[in-house]
Each structure stands twice: as structure tokens, then as C-alpha cells.
Amino acid sequence: MFSPELDSPAKSATAVSGRTPAVIRLLVLATFVVILNETIMINAIPRLIEALHITEQTAQWLSTAFMLTMAAVIPITGWFLQRVSTRSAYTTAMGLFLLGTALATIAPSFEVLLGARIVQASGTAVMMPLLMTTLMQVVPEEERGRVMGNVTLAISVAPAMGPAVSGVILQLGSWRLLFAVVLPIAALITWRGLKQLQNVGETEFSTIDWLSVVTAAAGFGGLVYGLSRFEGGEVGVAATIVGAGLLAIVVFVVRQLWLQKRGTPLLDLRTLRHRTYTVALIMMSVAFMAMLGSMILLPLYLQNIRLLTPLQTGLLVMPGGLAMGLLGPIVGRLFDKHGGRVLVVPGAIGITLALAGFTQITMTMPFWQLLGLHALLMVGLAATFTPVFTIGLGAIPPSLYSHASSILSTLQQVSAAIGTALVVTVMSARAETLRSEGVTQVLATLDGMRLAFIIGAALSVAVIITALLLPARAESATGEHK
Incomplete structure (x- = not known):
């Protein structure tokens, strides 16, 4: 080949x-x-x-x-x-x-x-x-x-x-x-x-192991697909597909645990025995849910409520993304010098403050304020993701790096789907309720977006809690279940 x-x-x-x-x-x-x-x-x-x-x-x-x-x-x-x-x-x-x-x-x-x-x-x-x-x-x-x-x-x-x-x-x-x-x-x-x-x-x-391949594809694929159906308001169908996906994931996990005894798992779940890696996974998943939710809501707000063009919307959110990227190397050097906690805890607090700020959006909130809140969110994520990835993967033995990376990337996709489905479902349900009470389409949608941002802000509190559980460096976890 x-x-x-x-x-x-x-x-x-x-x-x-x-x-x-x-x-x-x-x-x-x-x-x-x-x-x-x-x-x-x-x-x-x-x-x-x-x-x-x-x-x-x-x-x-x-x-x-x-x-x-x-x-x-x-x-x-x-x-x-x-x-x-x-x-x-x-x-x-x-x-x-x-x-x-x-x-x-x-x-x-x-x-x-x-x-x-x-x-x-x-x-x-x-x-x-x-x-x-x-x-x-x-x-x-x-x-x-x-x-x-x-x-x-x-x-x-x-x-x-x-x-x-x-x-x-x-x-x-x-x-x-x-x-x-x-x-x-x-x-x-x-x-x-x-x-x-x-x-x-x-x-x-x-x-x-082809049974593992089939159950992984059906489980994780079905879960993401089911969550995407929530966005269209098909709650019954979506719940059924999500349930089937979760069942397939259970079968996949049981199969991996059995295969681990023979030394041939498709995805080695022994990575999850390492507490630091598991805490990092939870923190990353919740942060991704909060981040993806806001990344979906902000363009909807800017284009549907504030009537900006797609290009104008892209240009408005670009500074935050560039700030996140340009801070990456600086955050990395600070991590090497001082460890992760001095970055992760302030970063997690920054994420929560930014999402709390977005709960106050109105029809006339100044664009500089929106740009500032988005930049704060991206900077908070920059201070969080680099140390979390490094500490989490560093707690894993080299023989399990590929499996740990795969689990990390899989959960990123699942978290993105959950975050997207959650904010869109909450926003749509709230807007529908208000419309039935006679509120105009625009104001109902705006209020739905505020509620969805409140959910995101509440989720981000869990990021702060998990940040406090992480060690400063990966080596503090080297004695964990090997």
C-alpha cells in the first residue's frame, strides 16, 4: 500500500x-x-x-x-x-x-x-x-x-x-x-x-477489531448526528438517535475493556486511569461546549439582529481569534517557566467573565464592546487550552500517546456538537415561547440568545472548578496508575 x-x-x-x-x-x-x-x-x-x-x-x-x-x-x-x-x-x-x-x-x-x-x-x-x-x-x-x-x-x-x-x-x-x-x-x-x-x-x-470500528462509528457518529437534529426542533427523533448512539458507545467501551486484557484495544481506555489526564479531558470538553456555543450565537446575533454581512461579521470576530493565536507562543513560554496553574485559573475566570458579558447583549450594544468581550473570551481560551493539553497529555506514558490524542480529539467533536445543540435548542425554545406571548420575532430571538449565553456562562463555572484540580505541571502526576 x-x-x-x-x-x-x-x-x-x-x-x-x-x-x-x-x-x-x-x-x-x-x-x-x-x-x-x-x-x-x-x-x-x-x-x-x-x-x-x-x-x-x-x-x-x-x-x-x-x-x-x-x-x-x-x-x-x-x-x-x-x-x-x-x-x-x-x-x-x-x-x-x-x-x-x-x-x-x-x-x-x-x-x-x-x-x-x-x-x-x-x-x-x-x-x-x-x-x-x-x-x-x-x-x-x-x-x-x-x-x-x-x-x-x-x-x-x-x-x-x-x-x-x-x-x-x-x-x-x-x-x-x-x-x-x-x-x-x-x-x-x-x-x-x-x-x-x-x-x-x-x-x-x-x-x-471490526466490532470496535462499527460500534465506535455508530456510537460517536450517532451521538453527534442526534445532537444536530435537536437544532431542527425534532426532539423525539433526536432523543432516540442520541439514545442509540449512547448505547453503541457503551458496547464500544465494554468491548475495549475486554480487548485490553488481550492487549489489542482499538482505543486504549487505560489513559483514563491517569487522574490529571481525565481532569484535563473534562475541563477541555466543558470549555469547548461553552466556546462553540458562543461561536454559533455571536454570528447569528450579528447577522440576524444587527444585520451585518458575513464579511463584516468575520472581520469583527477576527481580532479575537488572532489574539488567541498570537498569545499561543507567549502562553507556552510562560507555562514552561511557571507551570500551568498561573495561566489556567485566570484563563478560566476570563472565559466566565466574557460569557457573563454576552448575557447583556441588546439591540444597540456598541460593536467595540462586542469585540472586547469576544477578545477576552479568546484570550481566556488561549491561557487555558495550551497548558491543559500539555499537562493532560504529559501525564500519559509514551506508549499511550496516540490513544490519548484520539480520545482528546473525539471529545472535542462530541463537545462541539453538544454545545451547538444546547445553545440552539435553548435559544429556539425561549424565542418560541415569547413569540406565542406576542413578543416580536427580533426581541424574542434576542432574549433566547441571552438565555443561551447564560447557559454558556454557567457551564464555564465548571471550567474554573476543574482548573483548580489540575496540577501545575504534568510531572506531578507521573506516579499515577501506570
């Missing part, structure tokens, strides 16, 4: 002090492009509805299917990354992404475009765990904060730039340009990566 060059023996990839290893720089660049592509579709929905003659609900499937695929594929990547070399994993991820992007560029119908997005998502699902796993293998413990900060820069700036970039591109031409612009850039990065990338770590041969 892979060329001899791709599967050549792993070479030493020790980091030069003070410098980010070349393998990490290449993987960060590739990850930046695939994540940018994930959010670049946000502003294209109206164009797609018109060009492909589809409904808004149908068009939303382009985002739902992407998330579904990510949730279904990521649990398998822990096994996949242990079995193949770094170059093979990179080739698979970028090959799938390029194939999906090329197909999307020429897609003659919605069905083909949807298939292309699924192929793209399959590649994206491999990139994030590959980046995190490789980082933990090649970067010395005392420099992980700084390097993780650089990774945060790419991961956070990309989604912030997506809506603004797509707004500019859509001014120049059709929705196909979104893919046509990304394709040559991704191809160049892939070529350069294959030219310079070295294998890291040793591969392990193991058979795959």
Missing part, C-alpha cells in the same frame, strides 16, 4: 533546544490548512442554496456530515497511528484531503459535494491526533509548553480566519473558488511535507 520510502525506519527526531522541530512545523502547516477548510464553508450556505437549488436544512448537512465523519473516524486513529509510520499517516491524511478538495471543486451536484466533504473530513480526522502524538514524541518535556503554544497559534487562528477568508473569496466568485484556492496550497504543503518529513517513533503491528 505504501512505498518503501514511506515506511523507512524511524529516524531520531530530537528537538534542538529553543527551536520547534521541523516535523512539527510541517504538521502544523498542514493542520492549519485542513482546519481553515473546516470553517471556510460557513459563509457559503446562501450561495449553495441558490446554486444547487437546495434548502437551508439540506445545505447544513455539509457541516453536519463533516462533524459526523470526524467523530466516527477519530476513535480509529489511535490504532492507525500506532500501526503505520509518520510519513504513511501524513500521506493518508493529506491524500484524502486533496482528493476531497479536488472533488468538491468540480462537484456537479449536492450529493457529490457532500461525498467530497466526507472524504475531506476523513483526512482531517487523522491530522489532529497525528500532530499531537508526534509532538509528544519529539519535544522534550521542558519545551512542550512553547511548542504547544505554536500549535495553538495555528489551530486557533485558522477557524478565526475561515469566515473572513471565505467572505473575501465569495466577493470574487462562486463557492467553487473556496476549494479551488485551497487545493494548490494543500498540494504544495503535501509535496514539501513528503520531501522533508521523517518517521518518528516505532510502529507496532496489531490486528483491527
Whole structure:
């Protein structure tokens, strides 16, 4: 399947002090492009509805299917990354992404475009765990904060730039340009990566358990899909699908516990025996729920209530995203020097204050105030995510890095789905109640948004509580269940 060059023996990839290893720089660049592509579709929905003659609900499937695929594929990547070399994993991820992007560029119908997005998502699902796993293998413990900060820069700036970039591109031409612009850039990065990338770590041969694959895909995919149905108001159907998804996840977990005794789990759950990693997972999940909820609500408020264009909306939220990204390296260096607690606790408090501020939105709140609150939220997240990822993954033995990265990435997708479903359902239910009482559409929607922001602020209090449970550094957890 892979060329001899791709599967050549792993070479030493020790980091030069003070410098980010070349393998990490290449993987960060590739990850930046695939994540940018994930959010670049946000502003294209109206164009797609018109060009492909589809409904808004149908068009939303382009985002739902992407998330579904990510949730279904990521649990398998822990096994996949242990079995193949770094170059093979990179080739698979970028090959799938390029194939999906090329197909999307020429897609003659919605069905083909949807298939292309699924192929793209399959590649994206491999990139994030590959980046995190490789980082933990090649970067010395005392420099992980700084390097993780650089990774945060790419991961956070990309989604912030997506809506603004797509707004500019859509001014120049059709929705196909979104893919046509990304394709040559991704191809160049892939070529350069294959030219310079070295294998890291040793591969392990193991058979795959297909029952685990099926239950993981059905469970996590079903959970994300069911949660997305809540947004459309189909509560009964959504609850049934969510229940079926949770049942499949229970079967998956029981199967993994049985396979662990034989040494061949698809996703090794022994990572959860490490208290620090588990606390970091909980904190990250709740923070993601709060963050994604606000990321959905703010554009809705700006476009539907304040009547800004998609481009204006993208430009207004861009400073916060850029601030989050640019602070990444600084946060990383501070973490290496002082540990995580001095960053995580103030960051968690900043998240809560920002979300509390958003509960006061009105028809006339000044745009500078909205920009300031969004920037505070992003800065709080920057101070939180880099230390949490570094401390959490640092508490895991090297043999479990790929599994820990996969669990982390899977929960990010599930948390995003829960956060989105929660705020949209709360907002819609509140707005519907007020409309039935004679309140105007705009005021009812605005009040629904306020209530949804209150839910987000309440969730963020749990982020502060878990922040207080985290140790300052990962090494304080080295004695945990090995």
C-alpha cells in the first residue's frame, strides 16, 4: 500500500533546544490548512442554496456530515497511528484531503459535494491526533509548553480566519473558488511535507477489531448526528438517535475493556486511569461546549439582529481569534517557566467573565464592546487550552500517546456538537415561547440568545472548578496508575 520510502525506519527526531522541530512545523502547516477548510464553508450556505437549488436544512448537512465523519473516524486513529509510520499517516491524511478538495471543486451536484466533504473530513480526522502524538514524541518535556503554544497559534487562528477568508473569496466568485484556492496550497504543503518529513517513533503491528470500528462509528457518529437534529426542533427523533448512539458507545467501551486484557484495544481506555489526564479531558470538553456555543450565537446575533454581512461579521470576530493565536507562543513560554496553574485559573475566570458579558447583549450594544468581550473570551481560551493539553497529555506514558490524542480529539467533536445543540435548542425554545406571548420575532430571538449565553456562562463555572484540580505541571502526576 505504501512505498518503501514511506515506511523507512524511524529516524531520531530530537528537538534542538529553543527551536520547534521541523516535523512539527510541517504538521502544523498542514493542520492549519485542513482546519481553515473546516470553517471556510460557513459563509457559503446562501450561495449553495441558490446554486444547487437546495434548502437551508439540506445545505447544513455539509457541516453536519463533516462533524459526523470526524467523530466516527477519530476513535480509529489511535490504532492507525500506532500501526503505520509518520510519513504513511501524513500521506493518508493529506491524500484524502486533496482528493476531497479536488472533488468538491468540480462537484456537479449536492450529493457529490457532500461525498467530497466526507472524504475531506476523513483526512482531517487523522491530522489532529497525528500532530499531537508526534509532538509528544519529539519535544522534550521542558519545551512542550512553547511548542504547544505554536500549535495553538495555528489551530486557533485558522477557524478565526475561515469566515473572513471565505467572505473575501465569495466577493470574487462562486463557492467553487473556496476549494479551488485551497487545493494548490494543500498540494504544495503535501509535496514539501513528503520531501522533508521523517518517521518518528516505532510502529507496532496489531490486528483491527471490526466490532470496535462499527460500534465506535455508530456510537460517536450517532451521538453527534442526534445532537444536530435537536437544532431542527425534532426532539423525539433526536432523543432516540442520541439514545442509540449512547448505547453503541457503551458496547464500544465494554468491548475495549475486554480487548485490553488481550492487549489489542482499538482505543486504549487505560489513559483514563491517569487522574490529571481525565481532569484535563473534562475541563477541555466543558470549555469547548461553552466556546462553540458562543461561536454559533455571536454570528447569528450579528447577522440576524444587527444585520451585518458575513464579511463584516468575520472581520469583527477576527481580532479575537488572532489574539488567541498570537498569545499561543507567549502562553507556552510562560507555562514552561511557571507551570500551568498561573495561566489556567485566570484563563478560566476570563472565559466566565466574557460569557457573563454576552448575557447583556441588546439591540444597540456598541460593536467595540462586542469585540472586547469576544477578545477576552479568546484570550481566556488561549491561557487555558495550551497548558491543559500539555499537562493532560504529559501525564500519559509514551506508549499511550496516540490513544490519548484520539480520545482528546473525539471529545472535542462530541463537545462541539453538544454545545451547538444546547445553545440552539435553548435559544429556539425561549424565542418560541415569547413569540406565542406576542413578543416580536427580533426581541424574542434576542432574549433566547441571552438565555443561551447564560447557559454558556454557567457551564464555564465548571471550567474554573476543574482548573483548580489540575496540577501545575504534568510531572506531578507521573506516579499515577501506570
